[in-house]
Amino acid sequence: MIDFRYHLVSIVAIFLALTVGIVLGSTVLEPAFYKSAEETTSSLRQNNGNYLSQISELQTRENGNDSLVTAHLSDLVRGALPGERVVLVEAPGAPAGLRDPIEDLVTDAGGVFAGRVSLTDKFIAADQEAIVDGLANSLAPLGTKFPDEATPYDKAATVLAGAIVTNDRTMAGRENPTAMGVLDAFQSAGLLSMNGAPGQRSTMAIVLAPAQAYEDENAVEATDAVVSVAAGLDALDLGTVLAGTTVASGAGGAIAALHDTGEAASNVSTVDTVDMAAGRAVVVYALREQLTGRSGAYGVGSGSTSFEPEAAASPSPAARG
Known part of the structure; x- marks a missing residue:
């Protein structure tokens, strides 16, 4: 005790x-x-x-x-794209506020702004993929054979590109007789809207990336659809630039997705500073560089190699096509 x-x-x-x-x-x-x-x-x-x-x-x-x-923007780009016809293709969610500045810049550079094709949210919706595929197959020119691995958006990009761009300057400003009704059919299906005369074909294209990366369960496929459109245009014209902001070159963005592809990444130029005046000038410089057969990734975000292209020699009319 x-x-x-x-x-x-x-x-x-x-x-x-x-x-x-x-x-x-x-x-x-x-x-x-x-x-x-x-x-x-x-x-x-x-x-x-x-x-x-x-x-x-x-x-x-x-x-x-x-x-x-x-x-001084008009002075910086003056004469960069003499006589080239340029069409603007907007991805779903692209910033509408950049339409007029881009149109003005093309004109200041000596080019002709053909018009605008705005892809809708419906174009990239998962439940519309079969419709996109069906339209692409039915509207493709007779004898067209798509690669076995082609996605519905690869096919649609090829068909749409045939209706709005050409790599033959003698055909610029004219409608493609083998693509009559393509734009109207996609518009009637609610997949795009138009402004101006995009059907009078252009020699060059600017694809405007979404202002924000897609975030829903179909985000990867939707972003890949934008990349397909840019690649499809570039395959049939004299040069295409995918333009956006650093959001587009960041994770999940369209520019980042393009950089992760093979052939498209080496052919389509990118600019991730389109929200800056200097960046919009770079879009014109990148188009001009495309006429020499070169491409690059320009801007300040991930994947960019420099802010702008190196000073280029005068483009050769036969450099591409």
């Missing part, structure tokens, strides 16, 4: 000692702890303020640079 009481008292004494030690320790350390925390907080606030100032300064400089480039 005595031993039990002895051990019990000893245990209680140990816990009391620990408690007193913790209280005394925290009392002694408290001022130093609070002082250190206050100093750290103050330092973080100062650093945060410095970073915000730097960001604000960089944004001001960027806006100033963009304003300067915008003011």
